[in-house]
Amino acid sequence: MDVVVKKVFNFRAQSHSVGDFAGAKLIFLDIEMKASALLLQVSIVLAFWAFNEVLCQPCPRGWLLYRDNCYYFNQNWYQRKSWYRARISCQRWKADLVVIQDITERIWLESSIKKANWIGLTDWRREGEWKWINGSPLNYYAANWGRNQPNNYRNQDCAVINWRRRGWNDEWCSKRQHYICKRPAITPEVCEPGWTEYKRKCYYFSKTGDRRSWFSAQDYCEDKNAQLLIIENLKERNWVRSQLGDYAYHYIGLTDMHNEGKWKWIDTTSLDPNLANWHRGEPNNDGHKEHCVEMQGGKGGWNDVNCKHVRGFICKK
Missing domain, CATH: 3.10.100.10 (Mannose-Binding Protein A, subunit A)
Structure with missing residues (x-):
């Protein structure tokens, strides 16, 4: 813009006729219109930035x-x-x-x-x-x-x-x-639609009718950049259970398919006995084919089951 202004002044300095000055006036008008449009764009950008700054702030001004x-x-x-x-x-x-x-x-x-x-x-x-x-x-x-x-x-x-x-x-x-x-405080959305946020983690509870084998459930979770549920502490375990219906069974990411009786999460970490919530008499490896874990909602517990059976499932990321 400075270059254009210099050209205009050079033009005026070199011009002597009425027509020359009329031409210079038109150039000035053109510059003025462009400057006004530029200022308007800058104002819109600044207003949009300020509006988003307010929305993104966790606390009101002065808090x-x-x-x-x-x-x-x-x-x-x-x-x-x-x-x-x-x-x-x-x-x-x-x-x-x-x-x-x-x-x-x-x-x-x-x-x-x-x-x-x-x-x-x-x-x-x-x-x-x-x-x-x-x-x-x-x-x-x-x-x-x-x-x-x-x-x-x-x-x-x-x-x-x-x-x-x-x-x-x-x-x-x-x-x-x-x-x-x-x-x-105002916190930005952590999870995408259809997922539930808990302590900055996202959980997907399969919908009614969407029942899969343990392996298919894990594939589904991986497609969503997640994995079958790994429970890290008692509070999380109790919260997850509270999200399920009393009679609903869902797969979690716990298995002993690689070593019978040695229950491990799918990230290979061992199950903390203090986190276990087995039903009475479980796990029992009925038929020597139960190597995956389902958890029941409400006051229910865990059960080992054949990994090929279809159940609901829970993903976490």
Whole structure:
């Protein structure tokens, strides 16, 4: 664009006739139109970028991200609110007063403040029975009450959190205080449609009617860049079981086809006995042909079965 402008000025410097200046004017108009179009394109790109930046941010502007949650610390003296109004203010952001889940979170919060802040803890329903606003009871091992607190002085039913040395205190819910809001962070979609996300892993539960042999099920999973389910811990095992119907049987990636009685996952790691959930009397290798494992939903357990039998299946990636 600078080259075009220089040419125009050179043209004007070398021109003396009315026609020459008229031509220069047309060139300037052309430049002006192109510059306007360029500015419009830049504006659209910047607006699109800014819009996506907002969408992709895990927390709203002014909030802090800690683990998988966003926190807003209202520390403005003139914006202090009663416990009830603080809740309303948080809820406008699709959040609520903070519910503290463990000691680590509590210590982080206490290290982030220097003044008393409302938290989502109250005993207004029943004196002395402190509960979080989500209905869960207070774990006193995780609490950090100040000395001789809570004391319910003249009916104090709402809790504030102070910096660590001062501890927590019960206060009148109508008193104006700073407050802390909490909401889940926005996370991008982890799994493709048809798959279920759990702790940043994706699971595919075969649809009703889609029943395969153990080998065919593994082929299906591999085509999806996955593999038959390998269970890593008890929480995962219980979650998977909760996703299945009470009488539904699904193949998982566990077999002893290479060494009878030596159960291994398809990545060759051995089964942790603490993770096993065999039905009573199983595995029994009935007919000396049962070398693959199916798991039952609900309260059911595991069973060894002939790998050629067709069952539902679970993929994981």
